[in-house]
Amino acid sequence: MTTAASVPPDAVERLRGGLIVSCQAYPGEPMRDPRTTAQVARAAVAGGAAGVRVQGLEDVESTSHALDVPVVGLWKHGDADVFITPTLEHAVGIARAGADIVALDGTRRPRPDGLTLVETIRRLRVEVPAVLVMADCGSLDDALAAQVAGADLVGTTLAGYTGERARTTGADLELVAELVGACRVPVVVEGRVHTPDEAAAAMALGAHAVCVGTAITHPTTITSWFARAVQEARSHPGEGAGERDDEH
Numbered sequence: 001m002t003t004a005a006s007v008p009p010d011a012v013e014r015l016r017g018g019l020i021v022s023c024q025a026y027p028g029e030p031m032r033d034p035r036t037t038a039q040v041a042r043a044a045v046a047g048g049a050a051g052v053r054v055q056g057l058e059d060v061e062s063t064s065h066a067l068d069v070p071v072v073g074l075w076k077h078g079d080a081d082v083f084i085t086p087t088l089e090h091a092v093g094i095a096r097a098g099a100d101i102v103a104l105d106g107t108r109r110p111r112p113d114g115l116t117l118v119e120t121i122r123r124l125r126v127e128v129p130a131v132l133v134m135a136d137c138g139s140l141d142d143a144l145a146a147q148v149a150g151a152d153l154v155g156t157t158l159a160g161y162t163g164e165r166a167r168t169t170g171a172d173l174e175l176v177a178e179l180v181g182a183c184r185v186p187v188v189v190e191g192r193v194h195t196p197d198e199a200a201a202a203m204a205l206g207a208h209a210v211c212v213g214t215a216i217t218h219p220t221t222i223t224s225w226f227a228r229a230v231q232e233a234r235s236h237p238g239e240g241a242g243e244r245d246d247e248h
C-alpha cells in the first residue's frame with residue numbers, strides 16, 4: 001500500500017486531479033435501485049468523472065461491473081454516529097463486492113464492533129489484500145490519525161457532521177487547506193461542493209480529487225433548490241436566491 005516514498009496505487013493515481021461523482025439514492029427514494037445507480041454512474045463517466053462513489057453491496061456490484069473507472073464503495077448502516085462502513089464486516093463486504101477503494105468512517109470515534117481504525121484497516125487488508133482505503137474524516141486530527149492507521153486517502157466527507165467543525169455553506173475549504181498542508185496521503189475534498197467554481201477552488205488548494213454527490217446526482221435536492229428560488233422570487237420580487245440546503 002502507498003507510503004510517502006512509494007508510487008501511488010493505480011486507482012489512486014487514476015483519480016489524481018479528477019472528479020469523483022457520488023451516486024447515492026436514499027432509502028425509500030424513487031432512484032434507489034442498483035440498475036439506476038449504475039446508469040447514473042455511467043452518465044457521470046460520460047461527462048468526465050474520473051471515478052464514482054457508490055453505497056451498498058448491490059450498487060457496488062452493479063457499478064463496478066458497468067464501469068472501467070475506480071469505484072469508491074461504502075456501506076451506510078445504522079443510526080449510530082459511526083454509520084459509513086462502520087465495521088470490519090461491512091468493509092470486507094464492500095471490498096468483495098468489487099470496490100477498488102473502500103470508504104469508511106475515518107474519525108476517532110468508537111466503532112460499533114469495538115475495533116480501532118488501525119485494526120480495521122489491517123484486518124481488511126488480510127481479507128482483501130489489494131483493496132485501498134479512503135478514510136472519511138471530520139477534522140484535521142481525524143485525518144492525521146487515519147493516515148497513521150494506514151489509510152491510502154483521506155476525505156473531508158464528515159466535516160460539519162461530527163461536531164468537531166461547523167457545517168460550512170459549501171465545502172470546508174479551510175479544512176482542505178489544513179489537510180493538504182499536513183497530510184502526506186492524498187486529500188479528497190467531499191461534502192457540500194455545489195458548483196464547478198467550488199470544485200476548482202478546492203483543487204487550487206492542492207486537493208488530489210474532488211467528490212461531488214448531491215449537486216450532480218440527487219435530483220430531489222437539486223429540484224428543491226430551484227423550486228425554492230422560484231417560489232421566493234414570486235414572493236419577494238427583486239431579491240436573490242437564498243442559501244442552498246443539502247439535507248436529505
Ligand SMILES: CC(=O)N[C@H](C=O)[C@@H](O)[C@H](O)[C@H](O)COP(=O)(O)O
Nearest residue numbers: 022157161191192193212213214215
Ligand atoms: C455526510 C454523509 O453522509 N455523506 C455521504 C457520504 O457518502 C453522502 O450522503 C454525500 O452525498 C457524499 O459525501 C457527497 O457529498 P455531497 O452530497 O454533499 O456532495
